Amino acid sequence: MELNSKQVTIIETAEKLFADRGYDGTSVRNIAEEAGINVAMISYYFGSKEKLLEALFSYRAEGTTQKLVSMLANKVLNPLEKVNMMIEYYIDKFYNQTSFHKIMSREQVASRRSAIAGLIQGFKKRNQQLIKEIIQEGQKAGYFTKNIDIPILMSTLIGSISHAVTTQHFYREINNLQDMPEDQFQKMMKKKLNAHFKFIFKAILTHEV
Amino acid sequence: MELNSKQVTIIETAEKLFADRGYDGTSVRNIAEEAGINVAMISYYFGSKEKLLEALFSYRAEGTTQKLVSMLANKVLNPLEKVNMMIEYYIDKFYNQTSFHKIMSREQVASRRSAIAGLIQGFKKRNQQLIKEIIQEGQKAGYFTKNIDIPILMSTLIGSISHAVTTQHFYREINNLQDMPEDQFQKMMKKKLNAHFKFIFKAILTHEV
DNA sequence: AAAAACTAAACAAATGTTTGATTAATATTA
DNA sequence: TAATATTAATCAAACATTTGTTTAGTTTTT
Numbered sequence: 395m396e397l398n399s400k401q402v403t404i405i406e407t408a409e410k411l412f413a414d415r416g417y418d419g420t421s422v423r424n425i426a427e428e429a430g431i432n433v434a435m436i437s438y439y440f441g442s443k444e445k446l447l448e449a450l451f452s453y454r455a456e457g458t459t460q461k462l463v464s465m466l467a468n469k470v471l472n473p474l475e476k477v478n479m480m481i482e483y484y485i486d487k488f489y490n491q492t493s494f495h496k497i498m499s500r501e502q503v504a505s506r507r508s509a510i511a512g513l514i515q516g517f518k519k520r521n522q523q524l525i526k527e528i529i530q531e532g533q534k535a536g537y538f539t540k541n542i543d544i545p546i547l548m549s550t551l552i553g554s555i556s557h558a559v560t561t562q563h564f565y566r567e568i569n570n571l572q573d574m575p576e577d578q579f580q581k582m583m584k585k586k587l588n589a590h591f592k593f594i595f596k597a598i599l600t601h602e603v
Numbered sequence: 604m605e606l607n608s609k610q611v612t613i614i615e616t617a618e619k620l621f622a623d624r625g626y627d628g629t630s631v632r633n634i635a636e637e638a639g640i641n642v643a644m645i646s647y648y649f650g651s652k653e654k655l656l657e658a659l660f661s662y663r664a665e666g667t668t669q670k671l672v673s674m675l676a677n678k679v680l681n682p683l684e685k686v687n688m689m690i691e692y693y694i695d696k697f698y699n700q701t702s703f704h705k706i707m708s709r710e711q712v713a714s715r716r717s718a719i720a721g722l723i724q725g726f727k728k729r730n731q732q733l734i735k736e737i738i739q740e741g742q743k744a745g746y747f748t749k750n751i752d753i754p755i756l757m758s759t760l761i762g763s764i765s766h767a768v769t770t771q772h773f774y775r776e777i778n779n780l781q782d783m784p785e786d787q788f789q790k791m792m793k794k795k796l797n798a799h800f801k802f803i804f805k806a807i808l809t810h811e812v
Numbered sequence: 813a814a815a816a817a818c819t820a821a822a823c824a825a826a827t828g829t830t831t832g833a834t835t836a837a838t839a840t841t842a
Numbered sequence: 843t844a845a846t847a848t849t850a851a852t853c854a855a856a857c858a859t860t861t862g863t864t865t866a867g868t869t870t871t872t
Contacts (some may be wrong), residue, residue: 643820647817
């Protein structure tokens with residue numbers, strides 16, 4: 395879908411507001427006001443509020459799977475290095491698109507918007523298939539142990555990162571880090587999460603620590 | 604807060620609807636209709652829709668910390684056994700109160716309802732403190748390694764379980780398990796998650812697999 | 813008789829969407 | 843090039859519903 399600059403403005407404004415207040419907690423007038431446009435423009439460009447959400451999903455989805463595919467094709471990296479790259483990729487993705495992932499994490503709990511549910515289902519299925527291939531490659535090469543439950547492994551990765559990122563305001567308070575600048579906090583968290591998950595995945599995949 | 608049976612009906616109906624459609628996606632008339640009561644009864648008993656949500660949180664929160672405290676006090680179990688009990692406890696908790704945790708996981712992403720945010724913050728702070736004590740006990744006794752990042756460890760546990768439970772409809776589809784009866788599916792998932800997290804926690808806490 | 817529980821109806825405010833008109837940009841013709 | 847026609851973009855206002863809450867009265871319980 396081709397988007398002009400005004401459409402992008404609307405989508406990105408909606409993204410911010412949906413992330414902060416939820417889809418149902420955000421009115422089209424909120425979006426219009428924040429984006430500095432007339433309410434009618436939302437219907438004019440997207441048809442409806444719900445289709446705006448779908449447009450947002452399409453907008454953010456493009457190029458997601460691509461990265462994983464190129465990782466899989468890499469012939470230089472061994473399977474564990476690929477897994478580590480995947481971990482880095484997901485952590486970066488969640489931090490770089492926090493607003494979008496807040497919306498996504500809410501929508502996937504129980505989306506009454508079936509078009510969105512279908513899109514999310516599609517991402518998940520596709521990505522999980524790719525990761526399965528990376529892990530199976532490692533198993534064939536004798537790097538990884540057999541009997542790895544990939545859905546649960548992915549749930550651990552996605553669920554943990556998602557939880558850590560979307561609730562970081564709580565962790566700032568719990569650990570008295572309210573005054574730490576955002577970029578510094580993020581840098582710290584990224585580093586910690588990377589080390590943490592690389593350790594966990596190595597333990598699970600190789601049974602070595 | 605003392606609750607009569609009608610108030611409990613309202614709270615539990617609201618819980619179900621909030622979990623399925625979100626707080627803002629559920630109207631007081633939805634709740635009234637589903638609960639078979641007059642709309643005015645919600646204001647009459649709880650004051651407002653938002654205070655109903657607060658009442659729901661209080662209703663479900665009671666006795667949560669209690670279990671962890673009694674676990675901590677246990678003198679027979681060694682620290683790793685305590686950690687394993689905690690894992691079992693959280694997995695059971697999420698499965699037994701799925702609706703509530705769906706609401707909670709949505710609210711903690713970014714709650715505009717400060718009273719709720721405060722309550723969640725309270726739970727988290729209290730529970731994390733208790734778990735910290737269990738782990739520190741294990742470190743003093745020489746069972747566990749030093750330098751364990753408890754917030755990230757908890758994020759892994761809570762985030763993963765929460766994600767697995769709240770998105771289990773996706774995992775049914777991805778793994779073609781749509782036809783498996785709910786209780787059988789849950790039993791399977793519980794078993795898998797238990798084994799998975801006990802393995803992970805042992806690896807992190809003891810550096811042994 | 814007093815208090816509590818319950819109800820239908822009304823309230824104002826907010827919701828997503830459409831209408832009908834106006835302005836701006838682009839294409840076509842003279 | 844200048845004038846005109848056509849399409850796209852923008853707007854304020856109106857639309858019908860739906861929202862959470864309150865009122866004023868009735869029924870039930872104590």
